Amino acid sequence: MEEQLKIDFEKKLKDFSYSDQEKKFRETNFKEFLKKGFPNRKLENWKFSDLNQIIKSNIGELTFYNDYKKENQIDKIELISELEHNKIIIVDGKIEKIDFKFEDKDKIEVLVEQGEETIKENINSLINLNNAFSNKFCKIIIKKNYSLKKPLVIYHLTNKNTQSKNTNSRIDFKLEENACLILIDIFKDNSEKNFLNIYYNFELDKSSILKNYKIDKSINNNIKYSYNNVKQEANSISETFILSSGSKFFKNEINCDLLGQHSSAFVNGIFDLDDENHHEIKSNINHLVENTKSYQLVKSVLEKKSKAVYQGKIFVSSEAQKTDGYQLSNAILLSENSEFNAKPELEIYADDVKCSHGSSSGSLDENSIFYLMSRGLNYKEAKKLLINGFLLDVIEKITDEDIKNLIKNLLGVKE
């Protein structure tokens, strides 16, 4: 792999005339990645999902070079038709289109960035990989007091003939004071056996609101990692909802730093897994000042040999008195071979806090099935009704009505 990496990185540097600053930034990150490689189970964070192994067994040898000079064919993408939206289309890691057609032009700024000279935060090797290989860095700024009229949908696409490739994409967002953004990530893959690496940075200024809905519903054989790094000032709210379902492997990592008082973070999600799919949600909620709040609810429905992992961490620093932190996960195992791993972590250094966590897993309740069947529903219908019922409370956590309905439709939840 090392040979391939070096060749591909050389090619990449040749393609673009990067400024010295950017070149240096990419090289530093590249060296870091070479040193660390893909995460494996020896790292605490990755002990349930050995990415190195997963890539080896599902993809084999990866290549890292993507020709970002060429125009990608955006072949027939199915856009969401249920709601009007702004869009960004990313194909094989490259942003092909940015379209804020519903918005006031002077309220949104799109910048191309250079990359910092030094790496401020060395998060993990995948972020290094991303910084080394991603196309241009793009930053989107939502101006003070502006709420987008329509949601922004980011389509993550891959070309049909892309195979055994690593693609990287990165977008930074800044929500100025009192701004509001609804961001929906849709994953649609026409390809197989690739490793998609997605990295978002969010700066939430005072009283801003971010709602990020990640929808991985269409079935595909790709491996995905997504990292959300959210920094929150006073009174800001971040709401993340993850529908984790279609990909072969998907790890969603959400890092929220609650830096301002009365800021709050919500991380909710559904694992709806079949076959041998293996998905993970890893959250780090860092309560760093007084009076902040976090809430997490994750529900899993696991068929066949699927595996779901939820590692939810709540960190409370010694200054962060009056923290309110809550997390809960419940799983229904529909087969003896499915697996749910929950690892709640509470690390609390303040004394006046309210934190709790809980987790449960079990099979579908046969008595409830019998009850429903005795009313004329067949096994399949009874099971569906129970599962929908089980998922309802986490779906109800979605605060945007349109998205809630969209997700209900995707899951076949009827009312």
Place this chain on the structure above:
Amino acid sequence: MLKINNLSAKIDNKSILQDFKLEINPGEVHAIMGPNGSGKSTLSNILSGKKGYDVTGEVLFENNDLFSLETEERAHKGIFLAFQYPLEIPGVNTNVFLKTSLNAIKKARGEKELDAIQFLKLVKEKAKELKFDEEKLSRQLNVGFSGGEKKKNEILQMSILNPKLSILDETDSGLDIDALKTVADGVNALRKKNNSFLIITHYQRLLEYIKPDFVHVLMNGKIIKSGGPELALELEKKGYENIN
């Protein structure tokens, strides 16, 4: 309508019903009384198709071999069980459930399914008859219902589904006097249409409102005595120990 011949049932090699016999004709009401643990709910469950029992013997429902039918097929054919302990189903709206159930049965029978408006009209009417608080129907099925409300909900389901044979497993336990009367009214309304009932109860009070044709005493998985309504009164006085 229902013929049970030499029904025996075991769970984990523990014998619960032994050589149980019973025949119910159209329009008849049979009451079964028996001490705790005598096998009344087991009988109800087996008739409705609950899994997990080793059974021998024969049960015919309108000349169909009941054991060859799945639980939902029995419901389609007109068997209804009002559960002794109705289950709470979180996240499932009561109205949605009722409509799904009714239409599943109608569909299986080749009848026209009800649309939302027709269904709501029917539910409203039945809820009113049974003095069932309509607001509860928009809540999650049985979640947060009181014990009595759960029982009334079973009877509401019964009157909406209009079954040929209704098995009421201690529906009267936990009902207040007024509720008991409305439940009895519900039963009597169905009875007029030649539907049959198997009513399991510990108290003869219910039988004052629903006059049974037969009363059976179940002990240790067997019917030890059968008679008319007067048997219920005798039981009330003497207790099970002194019945022979």
